[in-house]
Amino acid sequence: MNKPDSAALRASRLKLLLIMLVFGAPIFGAGILTAVGWQPSGKANGLPITPQRNFASEQLQVTLADGKTWPWRASEPQMTLVALAGPDCATQCLDTLTKMAAARITLNRNATHLRLLFVGVPPANAAASGMTNYWQLGDDSTGALAAFRPTGPDSVSALLVESDGTALSLYPAGFDPSGLRKDLQKVIR
The missing domain is CATH 1.20.5 (Single alpha-helices involved in coiled-coils or other helix-helix interfaces)
Structure with missing residues (x-):
């Protein structure tokens, strides 16, 4: 051996x-x-929501134009981009909303993984501008989203909400829509 x-x-x-x-x-x-x-630390353009909130478990109700309540828990994995309009949503507000809808379109085949919800009084020319083709219109009659709503006229803020109803990021009034687009491309695949 x-x-x-x-x-x-x-x-x-x-x-x-x-x-x-x-x-x-x-x-x-x-x-x-x-x-x-x-x-x-990731370089996100939105601000983290702290303390974290889950709109589904809080039973936060947004009433849609057809009278139904917005389902925070999606039936399939879909995030929700919530646009909150300040008073007198007009030209600048509509321009930001159009860029937000365009950010969804740039997701290409993953665009179906993002739902668009507009909460507030829509601009006067919402239907003529095609806004209603992309956005579900809703109303927060209880004021549960008031802390996220901008106070300046003709402005809009946004919330990115996970498919289980957890609010992830706040994009305050004056945010850069291209930064939002980059964030969406990172989280929606």
């Missing part, structure tokens, strides 16, 4: 240790970063 060469045995063990180190180092590093409280 041949005895293994001790140099070859040491080399094999060293290779095994190096392989273990290659796979174990990232796990060990992640454990250390988590222990010290570091969290990666």
